[in-house]
Amino acid sequence: MMNTQILTTLIADLADDFREPQFLWQVGTVAICFLMAWQLSRVLRRLFTRGEPTHGVMHIGVESFSRVLSPALNMVFLGVGEAILGRWQHTHLLTLLFPIIGSLAIIRFGFYIVRKTFSRQGRIGTFLAVFEKLFAVLVWIGVVLHFTGLWPDLLAALDDIVLPVGKNKISLLNILQASISVVLTIVIALWASAALEARLMLLPSMHSSLKVVLSRVGRALLILIAILVSLTIVGIDLTVLSVFGGALGVGLGFGLQKIASSYVSGFIILLDRSMSIGDMITVDKFNGRVTQINTRYTVLQGFDGAESVIPNEMLVSSPVQNFSLTNRTVAMTTDLVVSYQTDIEKIMPLLVDAVAKVDRIAQDPAPAAYLMKFGSDGLELRVGFWIIDPENGRTSVLSHVNRALWQLIQEQEINLPYPQRVVTLSSPLGNIAPPAR
Incomplete structure (x- = not known):
């Protein structure tokens, strides 16, 4: 009742x-x-x-x-x-x-x-x-x-309610108590790590890489402590983990060495600050902006929006071109050929002024024009300029520069020579005999 x-x-x-x-x-x-x-x-x-x-x-x-x-x-x-x-x-x-x-x-x-x-x-x-x-x-x-x-x-x-587990018997109450203890300790550890990461990301005086590495280390330590505490609450002797630790070490040495190398490389990248979130890098055939730096991999977002997942081992063992490690300015050039009758001393300052008026073009260092070569078709000129935001893409700014130069060419009536080809026939068309039937 x-x-x-x-x-x-x-x-x-x-x-x-x-x-x-x-x-x-x-x-x-x-x-x-x-x-x-x-x-x-x-x-x-x-x-x-x-x-x-x-x-x-x-x-x-x-x-x-x-x-x-x-x-x-x-x-x-x-x-x-x-x-x-x-x-x-x-x-x-x-x-x-x-x-x-x-x-x-x-x-x-x-x-x-x-x-x-x-x-x-x-x-x-x-x-x-x-x-x-x-x-x-x-x-x-x-x-x-x-x-x-x-x-x-x-x-x-x-x-x-008693359940047989091997040679021992455990009541259902003990199982539920152990499960609740394990779940609570792990959830509390995950919550504490998330709160720690959120607080670290708000510190303005700390480098972003150091924030990430501290949050990752704190998360790993809190989860490890939670697992050890939960095992102790359940009543499992922690000395049995020595056998598991030895087996895990052998597995890492043979079958998981690539994964272990990527994890170690991730901490190396975060500690030596060779790259940070937001940097523009090129590694192997991949290029883009760093959006995530995790302990095993790094995510690059290309200019087309596609995201590439790069193992951290590749970023440590391969040459990496970082466009924004110490200086975010990136140099770019565009070439054009003008006829030999063009007044170079007059046109070159006009080219520089036209490029300097384009948005996203840095004024320091300022754009410059150069006479590169006396070509077979005309004078080969090169206009160099710098941009300070490569993460926004380079194709669009190059297009705007070329359009500004084309407008200047139309206004100044500058002659752009192009190769001409003369085709000479070995015999007149009228002397060609029709094919035999």
Whole structure:
């Protein structure tokens, strides 16, 4: 027979309190606690989110955590109110509301942890949405079990179910407790690593590569600590990991040496700062802008939008051309041929002025024109210029430069010679005999 003594007793006590005038003190205490919690949560939100750029670290996560503030503060104030009011009268209403508000705080805090850990750019996938609903249902089931007094019966039933594991027997309760402990420790470690990475990315005085390497190392250490703690909680002897560590070392030495080399190369790239996110590089046949630097691979986004995943080992062992390592300016040229009758001293400054007026052309160093060669068809000229934003592409700016030069050529009526070919026939067309039938 189900034990409903807690719920029955609580309802009966509330009915008795409702008939007494002192019940209004409980209602007033609950209203004051809710009002104080709501007002204090608003004050804390304004305090932490109004901020200036210098308070960016404090700003992280406060907006999403604000939904947890109200029920959490309600729990605190209800606990204080119950302790104070309980000296003079019954507080059954506060006793009823405390687990309900507490369950709401647990649900919202769980949502906050999961979203900060697994969601990207505030978007929630289908799996996370289903998980959040399942988590909320489990919490409310726990509240119902608490009020109905079925917790002890449920724990006893789970402890009686024994599963054979090898030569030992483990109860279902121990398995559930171990699973929950492992999941909680790992999720907390992932949440802490995500918070650490977000805070590091806001530090303006630290190099981007150092931020990435610190976040990656912190994430790995936190996950390792979480695994060790969870194994200790479960009751697994950590000395058994020595055999696993030896086997893993042999596997890395033989079958996973390429992967291990890429991981080590990733940390080398991040530590020696040979490239950073946003740099324009060329390696082998790949070129583009660095968008991600991970511990195993680096992502390059080409000018056509295609992304190339480059193993970090290639970036360490192969020559890499970095267009923005110490200086982001990139030199470009365009060539043209003019006739020998052209006034070079007049036209060359005009070419420079036309190129200097094009957008994205750097003024320091300034564009320049050169006489490169006395060609067979005319004078070969070269116009050189610099751009300071190679990540925006070079084809478009070269097109604008050529169009500006073509407009100048039309205005100044500059003659652009081109090769002429003379075809000489060995015999007149009329002397060619028709083919025999």
